[in-house]
Amino acid sequence: MTMRDLDDLTPQEGQGFQFPGSFEITAMGEAGANLRERVPEILRGLGLNVLDASLRERPSREGNYVAVTVSFTCPSREKYDAAHSALRADPGIRYTL
Numbered sequence: 001m002t003m004r005d006l007d008d009l010t011p012q013e014g015q016g017f018q019f020p021g022s023f024e025i026t027a028m029g030e031a032g033a034n035l036r037e038r039v040p041e042i043l044r045g046l047g048l049n050v051l052d053a054s055l056r057e058r059p060s061r062e063g064n065y066v067a068v069t070v071s072f073t074c075p076s077r078e079k080y081d082a083a084h085s086a087l088r089a090d091p092g093i094r095y096t097l
Helices: 035-045 077-089
Strands: 021-030 049-059 065-074 093-096
Touching (some): 035 065, 035 093
Antiparallel strands (some): 021 093, 049 065
């Protein structure tokens, strides 16, 4: 079996992201970074529709970090990628999923 470059893969019917659509994103960072408010604010700043009722927050075992998950509607792959980039650019956010 040979490995294929990710850029050569094309989604099959029923697989992969479909735009426009509703997606979930998780940002993880420092507990004191006010991520519960920051994450939706950053996404709205990109013109994305945040589904406020979907927001969940989960602290780490030690309480030093927090994961904030929220759903949002997104019109294109470019906006989806921009959402991850904008969140990662925030100094209080370590990474996104």
